[in-house]
Amino acid sequence: MTGTTVAPPGTAVNPLREGLRLEQTPPPCTMVIFGVTGDLTHRKLMPSLYELAVDVPLPANFSVVGFARRDWDDEQFRQEMSDAVHKGIKGEVDAAAWQNFAQRLNYVSSNFDDPEGYRRLGELLDRIDAERNIGGNRIFYLATPPSFYPVIVRHLREAGLARRFVPGEPERGWTRLVIEKPFGHDLPSSQALNNEIASAFAESQVYRIDHYLGKETVQNLLVFRFANEIFEPIWNRHYIDHVQMTVAEAIGIEGRGQFYEEAGALRDIVQNHMLQLLSLIAMEPPSSITEKTVRDEKVQVLQAIAPPRGRTAAAGVVRGQYGPGWADGRAVPGYRQEQGAAPDSPVETYVALKLGIDNFRWAGVPFYLRTGKRLPQRATEIAVQFNRVPHLLFTRAGTMRPEPNLLILRIQPDEGITLRFAAKVPGAGMQIRSVNMDFFYGTSFLAKGPDDYARLLLDCMLGDATLFARRDEVETAWAICNGIMDHWAAAPDPDFPNYEAGTWGPPESDALIERDGRRWRRL
Secondary structure, X not given: OOOOOOOOOOOOOOOOOOOOOOOOOOXXXXXXXXXXXXXXXXXXHHHHHHHHHXXXXXXXXXXXXXXXXXXXXXXXXXXHHHHHHHHHOOOOOOHHHHHHHHOOEEEEEOOOOXXXXXXXXXXXXXXXXXXXXXXXXXXXXXXXXXXXXXXXXXXXXXXXXXXXXXXXXXXXXOEEEXXXXXXXXXXXXXXXXXXXXXXXXXXXXXXXXXXXXXXXXXXXXXXXXXOOOOOHXXXXXXXXXXXXXXXXOOOOOOOOHHHHHHOHHHHHHHHHHHHHHHHHHHOOOOOOOOHHHHHHHHHHHHHOEOOOOHHHHHHHEEEEOEEOEEEOOEEEOOHHHOOOOOOOOOOOOEEEEEEEEOOOOOOOOEEXXXXXXXXXXXXXXXXXXXXXXXXXXXXXXXXXOOXXXXXXXXXXXXXXXXXXXXXXXXXXXXXXXXXXXXXXXXXXXXXXXXXXHHHHHHHXXXXXXXXXXXXXXXXXXXHHHHHHHHHHHHOOOXXXXXXXXXXXXXXXXXXXXXXXXXXXXXX
């Protein structure tokens, strides 16, 4: 049928997500983690896999193979992962459950560019398939520095491990590739990386992971918008004045100076996390809740954003870098004094920008985005401010004009939703005050679902790519940011630092929104 996408064998049909997720047990598979000795595996991947094995549960023959340069054997690998699980999960580790899980952990010691290592990996995977009846299902997870992505993909292809899916051809099990952000450092590098990946894997086999999309509130955006009739009719330019998105971090760069010197806040947060959130909050209703239709609508939003370039970038984008200041009652250094940062670094630790979506629903509605490090508190939220009432009925009673209605979607740390509306103050006379109606996940459901990585790992095993980024999403997001980076590269070095640690960013950020007659929401 024309326009039909053929999915690889083993790909699950994503059920309609209504309310709580319907948990499913995935088929047996082996997950190979490249760079398994790194911080990501210790903090996130292995604790999440253990919790899935206990809580979902995963099939008894689910297996993990670590691939890294350290000279470990299987037992050393299992001991390291045991330490990671004991440190990484909340609550007690079930000793019997861990022992059962640990027996399915194996390790390959090799450099990432050594063909011999991939030959030994292939032999081990074949043996695991035969001994544990895996069926040839494999996930390759790239948890390495991004510079190794094309190296690993090339060697997987040359070793015959990639097993590219071709519709109509028989396959012995399915193969999937999981890639951590950043997906390149600009549009050309992202395209080059995607071309390398496409030489070994079909797009349907590629899962670009952004852990923000695994958070409960982010997933609930679709349910909130499209399962509640009261909101969708007013979700447009006729009723919404503007949208604010904030990703605030109280910490500094936490010893990641070398990484941040190459990334900066625009690449690290805006290009992926924030534009993913924007696409979900602004997308049109999909025809069904499937990975293709949802991601198609997200791409449509990103393609409707006019990339800031030249004068529009100069007027609509603010960058900042924190200097020395105070955090949690103690003095903290500025960015240029952090380990790994250059003493005259022009790298931004703060970005604020104004974007517009040029389509029928959102024309004329500004979207204000801000993110930064060493801000007063940690908070991620989307605030949708509605228009003011056109005519106040109570002016003769001497009442002040009420604040506009506001809908706040809190993504972290306290996930939930707040609706602000006007109410009469009890007593004689007519006094109006804004009040909040709050919903908190923790108190409403009395249970906490799996963390973001556990949820996304399970989706990958099930073959559900809805919450993963597609190639055209990533490249369109880079196209939006590329104009900003080009403008910065051509401009004189900024006068950094321009905000103190522990404050809400440079004064130019306030001016960006205030010249439109609006203000940043106080968190």
